[in-house]
Amino acid sequence: MRIATANYHCHSRFDDGHGELEEYVRAALDKGLRTLGFTGHAPVPFPCSWTIPPPLLGEYLRSARNLQAGYRERIELLVGLEVDYIPEIISPSSAHIRALNLDFTVGSVHFVGRLAGGDLWTADGPPEELERGVAESFGGKFRPAVERYYERISAMVRSAEPDIIGHLDVIKKNNRGDRYFSEDAPWYRAAVAETLDVVAASSCIVEVNTGGIVRNTSGALYLSEWILGEILKRKIPVMINSDAHRPEQLDGYFEETAAILRGIGFRELTEIGRNGRRRVSL
Numbered sequence: 222m223r224i225a226t227a228n229y230h231c232h233s234r235f236d237d238g239h240g241e242l243e244e245y246v247r248a249a250l251d252k253g254l255r256t257l258g259f260t261g262h263a264p265v266p267f268p269c270s271w272t273i274p275p276p277l278l279g280e281y282l283r284s285a286r287n288l289q290a291g292y293r294e295r296i297e298l299l300v301g302l303e304v305d306y307i308p309e310i311i312s313p314s315s316a317h318i319r320a321l322n323l324d325f326t327v328g329s330v331h332f333v334g335r336l337a338g339g340d341l342w343t344a345d346g347p348p349e350e351l352e353r354g355v356a357e358s359f360g361g362k363f364r365p366a367v368e369r370y371y372e373r374i375s376a377m378v379r380s381a382e383p384d385i386i387g388h389l390d391v392i393k394k395n396n397r398g399d400r401y402f403s404e405d406a407p408w409y410r411a412a413v414a415e416t417l418d419v420v421a422a423s424s425c426i427v428e429v430n431t432g433g434i435v436r437n438t439s440g441a442l443y444l445s446e447w448i449l450g451e452i453l454k455r456k457i458p459v460m461i462n463s464d465a466h467r468p469e470q471l472d473g474y475f476e477e478t479a480a481i482l483r484g485i486g487f488r489e490l491t492e493i494g495r496n497g498r499r500r501v502s503l
C-alpha cells in the first residue's frame with residue numbers, strides 16, 4: 222500500500238525553502254503523491270528572515286493558484302500558508318489571512334516570548350536563541366517557557382482552529398538528550414495532556430512532522446511516540462507531513478513514520494481534499 226499519497230507542509234524559495242513551487246509539483250508527481258499543499262510561512266509584521274516578505278505574498282499566491290489550475294488533471298494542489306500564532310499580532314484567524322481565501326492553513330507556534338530589548342524569540346531557533354530567550358523572558362527557567370509554549374498552542378486552537386496544527390511538540394527541538402527538560406516530568410506530561418484535550422474538542426488535524434529527521438535539525442519526530450499514544454486515545458485525526466524545504470524531501474521518512482503509527486495502533490490518516498476531508502487507511 223502506498224503511504225506517501227499527500228503532503229501538506231512544504232517551503233519554497235518564497236520563504237526559507239529552496240526551489241520553485243513548480244519543482245515541488247514535479248517532485249510530487251514523480252513520487253506519486255495525489256495531493257500537495259503549499260504552505261509558505263505567512264508574513265509577520267516585523268523583520269523576519271524565514272517568512273515570505275510581504276511584497277512577495279501576491280506572487281506566491283498567484284503562482285500557487287496558476288499551478289493548481291494548470292495541473293488540475295494530474296494532481297490535486299491546495300494553496301495554503303503556515304501561519305504563526307502570536308497573541309495580538311498574528312493568527313490563522315486574522316482578518317487579513319482569512320481574506321486570502323486559502324484552501325487550508327497550518328497553524329504553528331514558533332514565537333514564545335520577548336527578549337529584554339523587545340524582539341521576539343522562537344522555540345525552534347538555534348540553542349543560543351532558546352537559552353537567551355528563556356533567560357530574558359523566564360529567568361532562565363525552562364518549565365514556564367515550555368508551559369507558555371503549550372498554552373499558546375491551546376489558545377491558537379481555541380481561537381483560530383487552523384486546519385492543521387504544525388509540529389505540536391517542536392519546543393523539544395533543542396532538547397536532545399534531555400538537555401533542558403525531561404519529557405517524563407509530570408509537569409511536561411500535564412502540559413501536553415491539557416493541550417491535547419483542547420485539540421480533541423476542536424476540528425484540527427495534528428500533523429506528524431518528519432522535518433526534524435529529514436533535515437536532521439533535531440533527529441526527532443514531531444510528535445514523540447508517547448504523545449502519539451495520547452492522541453490515539455483521544456481519537457484526534459493525524460496526517461504525515463515532511464515540512465520539506467527542498468523538493469526531494471516531500472515524502473521523507475513517510476514509510477518509517479507510517480510503520481511507527483501502525484505500531485502504536487493507528488489505522489488511518491486524515492487528508493484534506495479540494496472537496497473536504499477524507500480518511501485513508503494506514
Ligand SMILES: [Fe+2]
Pocket residue numbers: 303329331387388
Ligand atoms: Fe514551522
